[in-house]
Amino acid sequence: MKKVAIEDTNGHASRAFQPLTEALGATGLALNYYERASGEHIGDCYHRHHKQEEVFYVLSGTATFETEDGDVEVDAGELIRFAPGEWQQGRNDGGDRLVVLALGAPRSDEPMDLRRTCPSCEERTPAVPEESDGEVVFYCEVCGAETGRYGW
Known part of the structure; x- marks a missing residue:
């Protein structure tokens, strides 16, 4: 078992991003914590993974995910799952700070x-x-x- 506090991990404070995978010693999944101000994106690109599925859990605020089927809003307390091969990119279109936990499995260093x-x-x-x-x-x-x- 391994326990960590978000503020104790080695993240990129200027972008409000905390990579938690290594801090927890996780080997089978990728785990990332994001905080985004209004107008900011979750991740840098519209993208898709070939083998990894991703789940985003919105802790506070509302995330808008751009998908091939159009925009999907995900409110605090809701989750969204993207299967391998599905295009997506999240962003904060609202006025409140967005806080999101992202999980990807299997953990993979494959190119996207x-x-x-x-x-x-x-x-x-x-x-x-x-x-x-x-x-x-x-x-x-x-x-x-x-x-x-x-x-x-």
């Missing part, structure tokens, strides 16, 4: 399919992430334009 809106192509295209000086920079796979940059 990532999509971001490219300013040059003017559409959502495959995204390629690269780490550079403590940041993750996303580039359009089609034209090479930068589509986002995140640091912690």
